[in-house]
Amino acid sequence: MASLIGYYSLITGLLCSFLIIFFSLNNFNRSDILNKKIVYFTFLQFFLVVVSFFGLILSFVFSDFTNSTVFNHSHTTKPLFYKISGTWGNHEGSLLLWLLVLTLFIFLFLLESKRQPIKYRLLTLLFQQIIIVGFFVFIIKTSNPFSYIFPAPKEGLGLNPILQDPALAIHPPILYLGYVGSSIIFSSALAATTLNYVSKEWAKHVKQWVLVSWIFLTLGILLGSIWAYYELGWGGFWFWDPVENVSLMPWLALTTLLHCILVLEKRLILTSWAIILSIATFTLSMSGTFLVRSGILNSVHTFANDPERGLFILIFLFSLIFLSIFIFLFFHKNENKSKNSFFWFSKETAILINNWFMMYFLSVILIGTIYPIFLEVLSSEKISVGPPFYNKLILPFLIPFLLAMAIGPKLNWIKSDLKNKANLFLFLIISLLLSIFIIRNLSINFLVNTILVTSALYLFFLTLRDFLIMKIKNLSQNLSHFGFSLLILSILFNNIFSSEIITNLKIGESFQSKQFTINFKSVDQKNERNFKAIIGKFEIENNDGTVEVLKPELRIYNQPNIVTSEADIKTNLIRDIFITMNLVQNQEYFNIRYQIKPFMIWIWFSVLIISFGGLISIFKRKHEH
Amino acid sequence: MYGRKVKLRLVFISLILVTLILSVYLIIKSLEENVVYFQSPTEIKALGEINNKKIRVGGMVKKNSILVESKDIKFVITDFKNEIIVIYSGAVPNLFSEGKGVVAEGFLNDRKLLLATKILAKHDENYMPPEVKEALEGK
Amino acid sequence: MNIKILPTILILFFCLIFLIFYKGLKNSNIYTPQSYLEIDVPVFVLKSFKKEDEINSKDIFKHDQFYLLNIWASWCVPCRAEHEFLMMLNNNKKIKIIGLNYKDKFDNAKNFIEEMGNPYFINLIDKNGTAAIDWGAYGVPESFLIYQNKVIKKYLGPLNDKSYFEIEEIIK
Numbered sequence: 015m016a017s018l019i020g021y022y023s024l025i026t027g028l029l030c031s032f033l034i035i036f037f038s039l040n041n042f043n044r045s046d047i048l049n050k051k052i053v054y055f056t057f058l059q060f061f062l063v064v065v066s067f068f069g070l071i072l073s074f075v076f077s078d079f080t081n082s083t084v085f086n087h088s089h090t091t092k093p094l095f096y097k098i099s100g101t102w103g104n105h106e107g108s109l110l111l112w113l114l115v116l117t118l119f120i121f122l123f124l125l126e127s128k129r130q131p132i133k134y135r136l137l138t139l140l141f142q143q144i145i146i147v148g149f150f151v152f153i154i155k156t157s158n159p160f161s162y163i164f165p166a167p168k169e170g171l172g173l174n175p176i177l178q179d180p181a182l183a184i185h186p187p188i189l190y191l192g193y194v195g196s197s198i199i200f201s202s203a204l205a206a207t208t209l210n211y212v213s214k215e216w217a218k219h220v221k222q223w224v225l226v227s228w229i230f231l232t233l234g235i236l237l238g239s240i241w242a243y244y245e246l247g248w249g250g251f252w253f254w255d256p257v258e259n260v261s262l263m264p265w266l267a268l269t270t271l272l273h274c275i276l277v278l279e280k281r282l283i284l285t286s287w288a289i290i291l292s293i294a295t296f297t298l299s300m301s302g303t304f305l306v307r308s309g310i311l312n313s314v315h316t317f318a319n320d321p322e323r324g325l326f327i328l329i330f331l332f333s334l335i336f337l338s339i340f341i342f343l344f345f346h347k348n349e350n351k352s353k354n355s356f357f358w359f360s361k362e363t364a365i366l367i368n369n370w371f372m373m374y375f376l377s378v379i380l381i382g383t384i385y386p387i388f389l390e391v392l393s394s395e396k397i398s399v400g401p402p403f404y405n406k407l408i409l410p411f412l413i414p415f416l417l418a419m420a421i422g423p424k425l426n427w428i429k430s431d432l433k434n435k436a437n438l439f440l441f442l443i444i445s446l447l448l449s450i451f452i453i454r455n456l457s458i459n460f461l462v463n464t465i466l467v468t469s470a471l472y473l474f475f476l477t478l479r480d481f482l483i484m485k486i487k488n489l490s491q492n493l494s495h496f497g498f499s500l501l502i503l504s505i506l507f508n509n510i511f512s513s514e515i516i517t518n519l520k521i522g523e524s525f526q527s528k529q530f531t532i533n534f535k536s537v538d539q540k541n542e543r544n545f546k547a548i549i550g551k552f553e554i555e556n557n558d559g560t561v562e563v564l565k566p567e568l569r570i571y572n573q574p575n576i577v578t579s580e581a582d583i584k585t586n587l588i589r590d591i592f593i594t595m596n597l598v599q600n601q602e603y604f605n606i607r608y609q610i611k612p613f614m615i616w617i618w619f620s621v622l623i624i625s626f627g628g629l630i631s632i633f634k635r636k637h638e639h
Numbered sequence: 640m641y642g643r644k645v646k647l648r649l650v651f652i653s654l655i656l657v658t659l660i661l662s663v664y665l666i667i668k669s670l671e672e673n674v675v676y677f678q679s680p681t682e683i684k685a686l687g688e689i690n691n692k693k694i695r696v697g698g699m700v701k702k703n704s705i706l707v708e709s710k711d712i713k714f715v716i717t718d719f720k721n722e723i724i725v726i727y728s729g730a731v732p733n734l735f736s737e738g739k740g741v742v743a744e745g746f747l748n749d750r751k752l753l754l755a756t757k758i759l760a761k762h763d764e765n766y767m768p769p770e771v772k773e774a775l776e777g778k
Numbered sequence: 779m780n781i782k783i784l785p786t787i788l789i790l791f792f793c794l795i796f797l798i799f800y801k802g803l804k805n806s807n808i809y810t811p812q813s814y815l816e817i818d819v820p821v822f823v824l825k826s827f828k829k830e831d832e833i834n835s836k837d838i839f840k841h842d843q844f845y846l847l848n849i850w851a852s853w854c855v856p857c858r859a860e861h862e863f864l865m866m867l868n869n870n871k872k873i874k875i876i877g878l879n880y881k882d883k884f885d886n887a888k889n890f891i892e893e894m895g896n897p898y899f900i901n902l903i904d905k906n907g908t909a910a911i912d913w914g915a916y917g918v919p920e921s922f923l924i925y926q927n928k929v930i931k932k933y934l935g936p937l938n939d940k941s942y943f944e945i946e947e948i949i950k
Contacts, residue, residue, distance in 0.1 A: 082939050085939065086938070086939065163939060167862050167866070168862075169862070171859050171862075171938075304799075308803055310799065310802045310803055324803045325800075325803055328796070328799055328800060328803060332792065332796045335792055336789070336792065339785070339788055339789065339792070343784075343785050343788075370658070374662055377662070377666070378666055381666050381670070382670070385670060385674075386674075387798070387799070387802045388798055388802075390802065391798050391801045391802045392798075395676065396676065396677035397674040397675060397676050397677065398674065398675050398677065398695065399670065399673060399674055399675075400673060400674075400675055400693075402669075402672075402673045403669050403670060403672075403673035403674075406669050406673070407665060407666060407669055516728060516729045516730050517709065517710070518707050518708065518709050518710070518711075518712070519709070523709075576733070577733045578733050579733055594730065596730065596731055596732075596733060596735075598705060598707050598712060598731055598735065598736075602707075603707040603708070603709065605707070605712070605730060605731050607729075607730040702881070738854075738918070
């Protein structure tokens with residue numbers, strides 16, 4: 015029943031699109047006031063998608079196995095929370111969520127853009143409707159979440175246990191808010207280009223949307239990373255896996271856009287650049303969807319393999335790309351060349367330089383991600399590109415990037431001279447000495463690591479100093495840059511000081527290393543509704559006499575029947591200790607992995623700070639209005 | 640003579656070009672160094688020479704071949720035509736078991752022995768990584 | 779002049795990317811487990827669950843109807859997932875499901891069937907897995923749709939609702 019209602023409201027939602035397009039076109043040349051019907055229908059469309067989405071949620075909650083999505087991804091013994099989160103934990107449901115956010119955002123856009131020119135609002139709406147119609151057709155045609163099974167099976171196939179996790183339950187919605195937010199930027203950029211409305215007012219207006227989607231995208235990536243950290247049991251937080259890369263690429267484009275919009279808002283330069291970035295951000299989000307959903311990528315965790323769906327997204331994606339190329343080339347006017355001049359030593363230059371660096375990082379990741387696809391098509395050679403590639407190409411260029419980030423905000427617009435030169439230099443020396451002191455006794459590449467740590471420390475100190483002396487012109491910017499320096503520092507120290515023991519132990523055995531002894535005490539069993547757990551008990555005796563007890567689990571889920579390792583992690587401010595165990599096919603040895611990961615919590619925390627900076631920026635703007 | 644503006648523009652454009660070429664060169668060079676090729680046991684047997692580049696070997700874990708010792712894990716990867724012995728010391732993924740598909744990454748010792756540094760298994764209900772399936776189908 | 783070169787290059791570039799992705803997509807078809815092998819079914823002689831005497835495969839597949847040979851084992855996890863579909867298929871009179879119990883303990887296999895239901899018309903025992911190799915099986919579960927002594931469709935991995943409907947469609 016719920017499925018049926020869901021399906022029909024989805025169809026009606028698609029019809030709404032045509033009505034909206036019709037009324038908008040009608041309204042476009044005739045009147046100076048926005049036709050009220052357009053707003054109503056936009057709301058109606060949003061409402062219908064909400065109904066459809068709730069229909070799917072209810073089918074999941076009541077385990078209605080006549081619905082094939084529910085059947086394939088749910089099970090009666092699953093806890094209620096995961097029944098609900100299972101709604102978007104699969105291909106069909108997650109697309110419905112995309113659509114939900116798409117319609118929500120365009121409705122919000124109409125509400126909050128009242129001060130903007132009416133033609134711009136209508137055109138943005140029209141471009142957004144093109145995307146919305148595309149998604150409606152995609153869902154209804156190739157991945158209908160409400161398809162019917164007869165006869166109804168008694169039991170569902172269950173949700174993949176590694177997806178049964180709180181972080182992953184909220185990860186997709188947050189990430190989609192970021193992805194889809196970029197669709198508004200895309201539509202609005204195209205509309206502004208067509209109407210030749212790329213101006214300071216436009217920058218001011220679109221900046222909010224950039225900030226909103228940037229914050230959500232940042233948080234979404236953070237959640238995914240946290241999930242990978244404790245659920246996949248590898249103890250890392252970033253693997254340069256294609257699926258992760260496709261979420262990082264829009265983030266880089268969006269971050270670049272954010273800085274670009276800031277310049278545009280103040281100085282009305284870099285207009286073409288801003289438009290290109292707006293288009294690129296959404297295009298990258300869409301390509302991400304294409305790469306993940308089509309199965310064309312050979313990733314360790316791809317979603318579903320279905321070439322037919324892939325083909326649809328591919329054609330849709332490239333239609334959008336060609337549409338935007340067309341609009342950009344034929345409507346965009348590169349005006350006001352005279353205003354274009356600025357001195358090389360200014361805030362603009364610093365931002366521009368970092369823009370270029372971010373574009374470089376973006377291209378490295380893009381090439382690393384799609385090169386295997388190209389090679390396989392052209393030479394049918396199968397390869398994968400690993401972390402060394404990215405580390406080698408990205409790490410060295412972080413140095414000038416960080417330095418520019420530290421100095422840039424201190425400069426003025428147009429033309430600048432460095433104030434407090436002595437002060438800035440002093441901090442550089444302090445950072446250098448401090449990092450030499452930290453790195454000196456370690457058996458790693460001294461030069462690169464020292465300079466890297468120095469530049470990160472430098473940014474850290476400079477931003478910290480601004481907090482301390484309360485001389486903050488731009489709190490949000492300072493906070494985000496501070497967070498970024500903290501992030502880089504934590505990642506560096508995490509890499510440098512991590513240690514890891516992998517060994518096979520029988521119950522009762524112990525493993526001795528220089529700093530600690532791992533005693534494998536015992537195993538226990540526990541029965542839950544949807545899984546059985548084998549709980550190991552490990553005592554870690556450190557040389558300073560302290561003892562930690564860790565209890566990693568091995569979970570055997572009943573539907574689908576899959577074994578997962580649950581890591582046991584003890585966190586404090588300085589380090590995480592992380593242990594996983596695994597049983598290898600009826601052998602008496604357990605495969606034990608024990609890791610000491612310094613500063614893990616600071617990695618999460620610093621990303622929160624970064625996005626918090628964005629949040630402050632939004633509220634500040636609201637305040638100004 | 641060119642005007643100052645034009646000159647500046649020329650410098651700017653050439654600067655961009657140089658950076659572009661440099662970064663493309665850098666990227667391609669490290670791609671060559673850092674890619675990992677995927678091969679099946681049969682392909683390895685036909686290999687001309689053994690270099691010490693990292694490779695990935697895919698196939699099925701042979702039945703009754705897993706042997707766990709305190710230091711390392713030994714098992715045999717088979718594509719039902721040829722086999723290769725894998726010695727691995729490290730963490731194994733949950734889906735690693737006999738009769739299942741597996742991808743081992745590491746260095747070849749000789750044509751019959753792989754010293755693995757990483758073992759991968761796909762995290763979904765698919766019982767076989769696509770690479771393995773292809774390798775087994777003889778593609 | 780300048781204006782015309784740039785768009786052309788841009789559009790050509792994206793067309794190229796489109797083409798490569800498109801071809802890549804075609805390539806990824808290999809991942810979907812379908813080979814249409816119009817070959818005769820292999821001949822084998824095996825014991826079945828019920829009777830002690832051995833059964834020749836020629837006697838099984840001789841009738842003019844559809845058969846589904848399903849390779850399964852009680853230790854195989856995805857087999858549990860697909861069992862439901864086998865039970866559903868069993869309701870269709872046009873098809874007979876032949877089980878090939880792969881490298882399994884007899885008692886475990888029996889328990890499995892008692893617990894999950896028996897969709898199999900005949901259940902053959904392939905204790906050491908040799909018959910499965912004759913069939914070119916990669917692993918368990920695997921299913922072969924057979925008509926007139928020919929394998930017309932092969933399903934690697936567990937059957938799902940998609941393959942279920944496909945089978946229902948074919949045997950109509």
